[in-house]
Amino acid sequence: MDKAEKSSVIELRLDQIxxxxxxxxxxxxxxxxxxxxxxxxxxxxxxxIVVGITPSGHxxxxxxxxxxxxxxxxxxxxxxxxxxxxxxxxxxxxxxVCENIIRKQLSLEEEVNAICELYHTQKKSxxxxxxxxxxxxxxxxxxxxxxxxxxxxxxxxLDNQITLEGAEIIxxxxxxxxxxxxxxxxxxxxxxxxxxxxxxxxxxxSPGFNQAxxxxxxxxxxIKTASHGGKPCEGCGTPHPxxxxxxxWLCHDCTSGGPAAESMExxxxxxxxx
Numbered sequence: 001m002d003k004a005e006k007s008s009v010i011e012l013r014l015d016q017i018x019x020x021x022x023x024x025x026x027x028x029x030x031x032x033x034x035x036x037x038x039x040x041x042x043x044x045x046x047x048x049i050v051v052g053i054t055p056s057g058h059x060x061x062x063x064x065x066x067x068x069x070x071x072x073x074x075x076x077x078x079x080x081x082x083x084x085x086x087x088x089x090x091x092x093x094x095x096x097v098c099e100n101i102i103r104k105q106l107s108l109e110e111e112v113n114a115i116c117e118l119y120h121t122q123k124k125s126x127x128x129x130x131x132x133x134x135x136x137x138x139x140x141x142x143x144x145x146x147x148x149x150x151x152x153x154x155x156x157x158l159d160n161q162i163t164l165e166g167a168e169i170i171x172x173x174x175x176x177x178x179x180x181x182x183x184x185x186x187x188x189x190x191x192x193x194x195x196x197x198x199x200x201x202x203x204x205x206s207p208g209f210n211q212a213x214x215x216x217x218x219x220x221x222x223i224k225t226a227s228h229g230g231k232p233c234e235g236c237g238t239p240h241p242x243x244x245x246x247x248x249w250l251c252h253d254c255t256s257g258g259p260a261a262e263s264m265e266x267x268x269x270x271x272x273x274x
Contacts, residue, residue, distance in 0.1 A: 036070035048080040
């Protein structure tokens with residue numbers, strides 16, 4: 001039986017549809033549901049919800065929870081539904097996962113959970129997952145690899161403290177201490193992927209631990225200097241790196257030659273002698 005024969009659109013009463021147990025997301029975004037209700041009231045429901053039949057003969061929601069909630073808010077009694085007839089190699093959970101990946105803006109953590117559900121529980125191969133979700137192989141394999149990241153790297157990634165590319169670069173550093181140091185740089189100094197790759201490359205090419213540490217410190221210094229340019233001194237006009245310029249927080253009146261500006265002259269001279 002091909003895909004076209006496995007599904008058909010029917011109309012169901014809202015009270016016929018079970019919603020428990022199949023959602024990838026546990027919480028409903030009520031703001032999104034309200035936006036959908038407003039849109040549907042103006043242009044209609046463009047995409048039917050997706051349901052499957054339970055062993056007891058009931059209809060269980062597979063995808064479209066927010067569309068269903070929008071219909072309830074509009075006072076609908078019935079809603080169009082795409083009825084999926086499950087094949088031998090399919091499950092309601094598997095269909096729900098695929099529909100949610102395709103139609104929802106999932107977080108990275110939700111994407112990882114969904115792909116791992118298909119791979120580990122539903123026993124789908126990466127190529128099958130690509131076909132089911134419409135995603136490329138690289139997209140699928142990168143998400144399958146995330147659970148294998150070092151715990152602190154994975155946590156930083158899923159908390160949106162670092163990017164996926166950054167996490168992959170950091171994970172490639174074998175020494176745990178150095179890896180943690182680069183991770184801290186990524187989080188607290190907001191290093192770009194290019195900067196992280198340069199740091200990791202210099203460190204991993206060093207012959208020993210002490211040399212690696214020294215190389216890492218040097219790389220950090222060079223990146224910091226390169227990433228932050230400079231500007232001319234407002235006093236003499238000579239260009240300087242930002243690190244060599246003193247900053248004083250003055251209001252407009254004080255910077256216009258008032259008493260406060262005169263009182264800052266000793267401090268400025270002291271900075272010049274450092």
